[in-house]
Amino acid sequence: MRTPMFGTRLPRYRTRSGAFDDMVAAQIRRLNGAWPQLVKPVQFAVEDVPPSQPAPWEPEPSFASQCFPASHGIPARIVLYRMPIQSKSRSRMDLELAIRDEVVLRLAELYGRRPDEIDPDWSL
Numbered sequence: 001m002r003t004p005m006f007g008t009r010l011p012r013y014r015t016r017s018g019a020f021d022d023m024v025a026a027q028i029r030r031l032n033g034a035w036p037q038l039v040k041p042v043q044f045a046v047e048d049v050p051p052s053q054p055a056p057w058e059p060e061p062s063f064a065s066q067c068f069p070a071s072h073g074i075p076a077r078i079v080l081y082r083m084p085i086q087s088k089s090r091s092r093m094d095l096e097l098a099i100r101d102e103v104v105l106r107l108a109e110l111y112g113r114r115p116d117e118i119d120p121d122w123s124l
Contacts, residue, residue, distance in 0.1 A: 020082050023096055027103045043077045050081045067106040078106045
């Protein structure tokens with residue numbers, strides 16, 4: 001029987017999707033510290049790829065993320081699509097910044113604000 005080449009406590013043990021989820025959770029925690037009234041009522045999700053058919057009311061579909069406003073007892077939702085975001089990123093830092101920009105952009109879209117109001121470092 002073979003044993004793992006590295007221990008489960010080492011960072012290399014995490015899968016790419018697990019590391020992506022951790023980065024999204026870190027951004028949500030960071031924004032929740034500054035804007036709890038904006039972040040708490042929103043549900044966040046990560047999916048691998050966007051749906052193949054965009055919604056008919058979307059003028060220009062985004063392949064990196066989507067937001068869905070609250071309606072009829074369903075809370076507002078933000079969905080990040082892992083593979084399109086990862087494919088645009090060349091390094092871990094690029095990936096963290098892309099995740100930050102997508103989360104801030106979608107929060108701003110949900111609340112009708114400018115992204116730089118929510119995060120002054122947005123898109124820098």
